[in-house]
Amino acid sequence: MTVIILLAVIGIIVAGGFLLGFIWAVRNGQYDDMYSPSVRILFDESKKKDSTGIVTSDTENTEENKIDQNHFLTN
DSSP: OHHHHHHHHHHHHHHHHHHHHHHHHHHTTTTSOOSHHHHGGGSOOOEEEOTTSOEEESSOOOHHHHHHHHHHHHO
């Protein structure tokens, strides 16, 4: 019986922690912008050519892009 009471108390403490985290997020503006996440995929990324003539994205320089660039340079 004491285990059930202990687990209930722990559950209430964890739930209170999640509630405090949610209140903190709302007060700090985490949920202010409800429009742009739904249309972000529709925005085009601007492209540019680097010094080697390869078209790359301004915003991303991931490992995959580096591998693609190296592949084009060696062939």
